[in-house]
Amino acid sequence: MELQYWIWIAVGLSFSLYIFIAIRSRASSTGEFYVAGKGVPPIANGMATAADWMSAASFISMAGIISFNGYDGSVFLMGWTGGYVLLALLLAPYLRKFGKFTVPDFIGDRYYSNVARAVAVFCALIVSFTYIAGQMRGVGVVFSRYLEVDINTGVFIGMLIVLFYAVLGGMKGITYTQVAQYCVLIFAFMLPAIFISLMVTGNVVPQIGFGAAGSDGVFLLDKLDGLHRELGFHEYTTGKKSTLDVFFITAALMVGTAGLPHVIVRFFTVKKVSDARKSAGWALLFIAILYTTAPAVAVFSRTNLIETVSNQPYKTLPEWFGKWEATGLISYDDKNNDGRVQYVADPATNELNVDADIMVLANPEIANLPNWVIAIMAAGALAAALSTAAGLLLVISSSVSHDLIKKIIKPDVSEKGELVAARLSAVGAVMLAAYFGINPPGFVAATVALAFGLAAASFFPAIVMGIFSKKMNKEGAVAGMVIGVLLMLFYMTKFKFGWFGGGTEKDWWFGISPEGFGSFAMMVNFLIAVVVSKFTPAPDQNIQELIENIRNPNDE
C-alpha cells in the first residue's frame, strides 16, 4: 500500500483515539480540570509524565544530536533523566502532601506573599510559552514532512486537536490521552531501533547491541572512533567540551527538569504521598526506555551513515539518500568534482551536510522496514509533540485562571466562573502558541535552553528551601528568585542575542556556556536567599506548622 495512505491511517486512528478519550473524561470541576480530581493511579501517572516530558525534540532530534556530538551528547541523557531523582526525593512527595493545584500555589502559600506568587506565575508563564512554541512548530514540521501538507496547515490541525481535548478534559482528559500517547510514541521509537540493532549487531536489545561487535568482529564503538579519526572528526567516545562545562550543563538540565512546572504538576494528580513517589519511579523507568535506546540509535546511524556515504560514488547511493536530499535535510556539493562523497570534518573539503533529525526520521528506510513502520513513526512523533504541548497548555491556563484571577485579582470568583476562565485561558494560550508555531520567533531554539536555565534559577531553590528549611522566609525566597532569574536572563541575552554588549566564548564567566549557566544562577539564588533570610524576620508559627504538615506523609 502507498506510504501516504498508511500515514493517514496511523495518524487518523491515533487522533480519533485521543478525541475518544477526551470525550470520555470531561472535567466538571476545577479539581478535575487542574489535577484530574487527584485520582490518577501511579503507573498511569508515570506514563502520562513520560509523554508529558518527552517532546518532539526528544523523539526526533535527540538521537541525532548525540550522533553528531558523541560523548558530549551525554549531557542530555544524564541531564534529562537525573532530574527525576531530584523530583522523586526532594519535591514530588511534599508538593503532593501540600495538596493544592499549582506550583505558584505552593510558593505563594509557603512564602505567605502574593509578590512571591506573582513572581512564580511570571516564571511559569515564560518557561511554558518558550517551550510550547517549539512543540507547535514540531507538530507542523512532522505534518509537512510526512503528509506533504504546508507547515502552517500542520500547526493548525495540531492546534485544533490539542484545543479540543485540553479545553474539554482539562488535566483529566490530558492525563489519559498522554497515557495513550506514551504507548504510541514508545512503540514507534523502539520498533525501528530494534530492527536496526538486529541488522547491525545481531542483538535484539539496542542498549546491549551498541557495545557489541559487528559482523567483522570489531567492537562497534571502536570502529566508529576509528572512522572518526580517519575523517578528522573528534573521537566519538570522548568529549570535545570542557569537563567543567559538561558538568554545569548537566546540572542545569537536571535541576531545570525538576523545576519545570508542567512536570511538577503531574505529581499533584495522584491520590496520596506514596503514590507521588511511585509515579516518579514509573515515569523515569518509562523515560529511560527511550533515553537508553537513543544513544544506541545514535551509534548505529552514525556508523551506517559514514559507511554508506563516505567516499562512495554519488550515483550508487541508496534511494533514501535522494529522497531526504529533496527535503533539504541532506545536501551534497561535489567540491572536487570526483563524483564521490567526501564526508570529512574540515569544512573546506567536506561535501556533505546532514541535518541531525535525519538520524531518527530516516531510520525505517535505512533498515528497509515496511511502509507501515514509517506511518507509525509519524504518529509517534505527533504523539510526542502533542502530549507535551497539552501539558504546557494546562500550566498556562491554570496560572492565569487559578493563580492570577482566583488568588490575586478576584478571590470571590465562583468555581463555575473559575472553570470558565480556565477554559478561556486555555483557548487563548493555544491561539498564542499556534501563532508562535506559524511565525516562529528566531529565538525558539535558543530559548529552550533558556527555559531550563530559568526553571533551575527560579523555582528549584525556592521549592527545595520551602520544604527543607523552616527558617527560609518570603524576603529571602523572593530576593533569590528575582535575582536568579534576572541573572539568567542577563547572561542568556548577552551571549545568545548580543545584548548588553554581547560577547563570545572567550568572555564566558569561568568558561560556562549559556546552556550551563542555569546551575550558576541557581547557586546564586540559594546564596542570596540564605543571606537575606538571616537578616529578616523568620516565618510565623502557622508557616512552621505548614512545613511540619507537608513533611508528614499521613493524610490527616
Place this chain on the structure above:
Amino acid sequence: MNKNDTYWKTNLKYLVILLSIWFSVSFGFGILLADTLNQFHLGGFKLGFWFAQQGAIYVFVILIFVYIYLMNRLDQKFKNDK
C-alpha cells in the same frame, strides 16, 4: 525526640545516601572521572562513556525504586508506632 523528628531524620539520612550515589554515578563516573574510567572496558564500551550514556540512567531508576521501598517501610513503621 518526638516521632515526627525521628521520621524526618531518617528520611534525611536516606536522602543523603541516595543523592551521594546519584552524584557519584553521573557527575563522578560519567563526567569528572570519565577519562580515567575510559581506560577500562565493559564489553565494547569504554567505562566512562558507558556510565555517561547508559549506566547513570539505570542507577537513577534503581535509586528511585530503592527510595520508594525505604520510605514505604518507614511510613509503615511510623504508622505502627503511633
